[in-house]
Amino acid sequence: MSHATIARTPEAAPANTAVIRSWAAPITYLVLGLVALVGFALGSPHADARFRITDGSQRISVPDLVLGTTFVGWAGTVVMLGIAAYAFVLARAGRKPARWMMPVFAAAFVISFLVWAIGSADTPNVYLSGLIAGSFTLATPLIFGSLSGVLCERAGVVNIAIEGQLLAGAFCAALVGSMTGSLFAGVLAAVVGSVLVSMVLAVFAIKYLVNQVIVGVVLNVLVAGLTSFFFSTVMVEDPEKYNSPPAFSVIHIPFLADIPIFGPIFFNQTILGYAMYLAVFVVWYALFKTRWGLRVRAVGEHPKAADTVGIKVNSLRFWNVVLAGVVAGIGGAFFTLVTSSSFNKEMTAGQGFIALAALIFGRWNPIGAFFAALLFGFTLNLSYVLTILGTPVPSQFMQMLPYAVTIFAVAGLVGKSKAPAAVGEPYVKE
Structure with missing residues (x-):
């Protein structure tokens, strides 16, 4: 009996197959490149910008950088317009922008803007190490908030309530820290307050299947209202007793802290600052290198398949949201126990939403969210510094700079981000 062999040839792609093109990134690159051309190149003040690397108090001295x-x-401008042109070529061919394009473009724009702004200022010099170290300090609560979002959304729960978690943590840290005089009690209270917000989110979103976005928005409004009420009725009446928390002192590591630029960032921080670096590594390692992380990602991508292999989907989601509250609570404590000596109404000022943007910009990866939060922290600190130096940029624009960067980054530069497939979808076991 003979067997006939059928030759299988690969089918040719249809001639009329549509090529999907995304023009968001090329257009954003072009617009920002033209802004650089008009503002930084043609609008150059024809001056020098001086960047001080050391301030004279460190053991290691480095000459100033003059640009x-x-x-x-x-x-x-040439670099930015070149990247924009290349992005149009790639988009026309239906290809995604190369990974190197966004960081190179961002670096070129930031450096050009910074040199232009400093050169145009009444005082054309800035302490560069202080500017970068201050950016890390301001980015710390953003990083904790974005890590909280990563933990939730990797498990399939949308965490719009980061703002409320941070604000609750800041309020509880200030109140309990003031009453007890204990930094440890303040941080613990911040964690408890944030976890309570997280548990409300988890119960309504996971058990009662309420829309997760709506629950998050309501929680943000609720926490803002409650903290404002207690601030006005309790803290203002006796600020010495209820709104004068102790502050974490900076832990200076000898010699290492004197290394130019890197020393103040990594070796001259408070304990919460050091905890931030540890938290980024621990969350990344736990999500991508452990069995627990594999289960979390499976629940966020395909909960039904995870359920069939014995993973308790809703239980895992619930405890992940609670864990996210712990992380966000530490970030909230940073507001009142490190950066400020008291609590103020709505002092988070929308930074929870910037943290949410950072996790999207970082593509739901703790490392990516870390660098995205640093970018936003840098723009926030830069707005303060340039206002003090007396740049020609209107102060109103400097105040909106961090939020403008957030919009451009998420809507234009990041392109299409692929969130966990099941994020925002409640799971009902059949």
Whole structure:
């Protein structure tokens, strides 16, 4: 009996197959490149910008860095417009932008803007190490908030309530820290307050299947109202007793803290600052290198398949949301126990939403969220510094700079981000 062999040839792709093109990134690159051309190159003040690397108090001394605004403006503009042109070529061919394009473009724009702004200021010099170290400090609560979002959304729960978690943590830390005089009690209270917000989110979103976005928005409004009420009725009446928490002192590591630029960032922090670096590593390692992390990601991607292999989907989601509250609570404590000596109404000022943008910008990865939060922290600190130096940029624009960067980053530069497949979808076991 003979067997006939059937040759299988690969089918040719249909001639009329549509090529999916995304023009968001190329158009954003072009718009920002033209802004750089008009503002930083053609609008150069033809001056020098001086960046002090050391302030004279460190053991290691480094000469100042002096950059010409005209040269840097034109060089940065050429790089940005070149990337924009290449992005259009890739988009026309139906290809995604290369990974290196966004960080290179962002670096060129930031450096060009910074040199232009400093060169145009009444005081054309800035302490660079202090600027970067301050950016890390301001980014710390954003990083804790974005890690909280990563823990929730990797398990399939949308965490719009980061703002409320941070605000609750800040309020509880200030109140309990003031009453007890204990930093440990303040941090513990911040964690408890944030966890309570998380548990409300978890119960309504997971058990009662309420829309997760709506629950998060309601919680943000609720926490803002409650903390404002207690601030006005309790804290204002006796601020010495209820709104004067102790503050964490900076832990200075000898010699290492004197290393230019890197020393103040990594070796001259409070204990919460050091905890932030540890938290980024621990969350990344737990999510991508452990069995627990594999289960969390499975629940966020395909909960039904996870259920069939014995994973308790809703239980895992619930405890992940609670764990996210612990992380966000530490970030909230940072507001009142490190950056400020008291609690104020709505002092988080929308930074929970910036943290949410950071986790999207970082593509739901703790490392990516860390660097995205640093970008937003840098713009926030830069707005403060440039206002003090007296730049020609209106102060109103400087105040909106962090939020403008957030919009451009998420809507334009990040492109299409692929969230966990089941995020926002409640799971009902059949």
